[in-house]
Amino acid sequence: MTHSINLRFFASIREQLNMTSQSLELVEPRSVGLIRNELAARGGPWERALGSHQRVLAALNQEVVDEQALVQPGDELAFFPPVTGG
Numbered sequence: 001m002t003h004s005i006n007l008r009f010f011a012s013i014r015e016q017l018n019m020t021s022q023s024l025e026l027v028e029p030r031s032v033g034l035i036r037n038e039l040a041a042r043g044g045p046w047e048r049a050l051g052s053h054q055r056v057l058a059a060l061n062q063e064v065v066d067e068q069a070l071v072q073p074g075d076e077l078a079f080f081p082p083v084t085g086g
Helices: 011-017 032-040 045-050
Strands: 003-009 021-026 057-060 063-065 076-080
Touching (some): 003 011, 011 045, 032 057
Antiparallel strands (some): 057 063, 057 076
16 A cells, blocks of 8 residues: 655755645655655756755654654655755
């Protein structure tokens, strides 16, 4: 049985992908890092926004997590650039 997760994109990542959210089918738990790599492998704007050369933060169910955190079916995973202060 497959379930989906809700992906959300913020700030410059949202602008590069030209979308605020997307569903992704998830058969079993996967790490944030693996999901990010799979999205970046789509190429084009996905690689530019989420590729390993970019500093990107992730929030799982509205809590900032590292790339080892496991995403479960039904979760919300958000990607956003680091915030700089001044």
